[in-house]
Amino acid sequence: MRMSSIVRNSSRLVSPFLVAYGAYLIIHGHISPGGGFQGGVILSVSVILLITSHGYKAVRKAFSVRLVKIVESMSALLIIMISLIGLIFGTYFFNFLRGGEPGTLFSGGTVVLLNILIGLEIGAAFTLLFYVLLRWTESD
């Protein structure tokens, strides 16, 4: 079903703001409510909104299934890598970037990096799930 141009244009307008909001939640995850998971879900919602308005086929051209798969597994791999670096400094998952004034943006150390990766992982995973479920109803 083809959505009306009002719906398509407005969702095209809203989507970038959703991405910005998701990124904000992810980056400020360690000092405010939110975090990697919540921000990641909003990131994937921005893609899912485009799917509902523009159809699966059009969105798949921009975000191909393979790209989503690679982002999903790469970010999981990088999470493990970061936690492995901690092993050099003593223990596994050691926060080797400690420092900064508590409560400010630059105080989380590796937590911020992990939050960003978790956000990417969750966003890609939810998008992938939506793709997989849409495969059975290929029509737009």
Add this chain to the structure above:
Amino acid sequence: MIPLIIVLPLLFAFCGFVVSAFESHENHIKSIFLMGIFSPWPIFILNMNDYPVETVLGGWSRIAGIELGLGMLNHYFILGSLIVFSLVGVYSLSYFEDDGQKDGPIPGKRMFPLILLLYSGILGSFLTRDLFNFYIYMEIASISSIILVACSNAEGAKRASYRYLMLFFLSSFLFIFSIGIIYVKMGTLNFELIEQNLVMSREIKAAIVIAFVAFITKAGVFPLYFWLPSAHSKADTPVSALLSGVTVKVPIFGMLLFLEYTSIEFLTVPLMIVAFSSILFGIGMALLQSNVKKLLAYHTVSQMGYVLLGVATLNVFAAAHYAFAHTLFKAGLFLAVGVLISKQGTKDLDDLTSGNNTVLMFSLIVLTLAIGGVSPLIGAFGKHEILLGLSGMSFYLFYMGSIGTLVSFIKLDYKLFDLSVKHLGKFIPSVQEITAFIMALLTVLFGIYHYPKFNLLDLALMGIAVALFLLFKHIDLFEKNMPHYFSRDVKGLGSEINLYTSIFVLVNLTVLIYVLY
């Protein structure tokens, strides 16, 4: 260093996912898979001499962080899963060969990373000393095994996987509810801290009961075994070996954690009843099966009863040793039978034959004696330790179980060994047969290492078993077929799961009322 035991397989699993997203050659994934499978071995061996090893992730204090520990409690669980995964890993390289056929097994490209994920989930749940962390690892292991079952091309695999999924989540929800109760009452989920501050209130007792019923469901013990026979028999052979050998030990390890760090004396009577009914029921059902994988799956139900008996007699090491023994011989049996199934394309006991395959025949005989608990093979040691805690009536029930297991496996051997067949030509053992053979050899070696005695009683049991086998054969018991109670469509599946859920709730309520009032 011990977190690496979990992390390295996980790292290689995600490497596998990344590599399989690119159109890469199958050999790349195979080598990543093998590296992942063998990577925990050096760390395990390096830490073996200075038990107990304990570490808290991130360098935090025990109150805030997640504790991992390696000691005598989990030594046998980890050793068993390392052995089984290594051998099954080698076995599955040739099993998941992409032969270009549409109805052949799913190519390894998709299976190998999932098997590694299962591996790290299982190792994680054996290493952790934190209740919530244990739950997370158990979920990783169970979700990947549910997907692995669904990947099989056997008829009814999707249905089996769905049943598995529903019962696993049902028990997981109640398990996390019980974790919540424990957290509210104790303020911590670290087992060492729980042990130090333990006050056995009614709430804690209720939480432990709910957790144990969830564990019993996940271990596939009798009143809540429904998902096990279909899931273990419909999966691909290497996956069946992993599920039956290792995955069902994860909830048993959870029980042992509770047994070690809290007090479960109030649960001994219900656990004893459940364990004995599971032993006898599993054997009874196995005797009626003609599908060889289903027969082995029902024996898992009965063998888990033995492991539970170790828990019920509050003997941590009996349970751990018997679980280790079961890990080795059940995985070996699935691998040995799987060779025949993939060669002859049938799972029916009447059609399968071992032909002149001497290596496989030898491995099958050794493995069946091991599962029957004949000394000096590995099963005897665990059974000997469990027997120490039994007395009176339960003593005889235990031997009845041993005889029943032997009868069922004499039937298996009798049907498989057809010595008249000579047309199969010269026999050259393949990698798959050699892995099954190594598994059989390990049951002998570990058995002699742990319990180097020969028990004359075993000979008497064997004699009774042979006599009973001949009697059952005479009255055609083995030819009886089980009726199907549910229709094969989606509606039948729905009512099946409704029934299972109500039995699950009923068991939960019964044990809760017994313990609290």
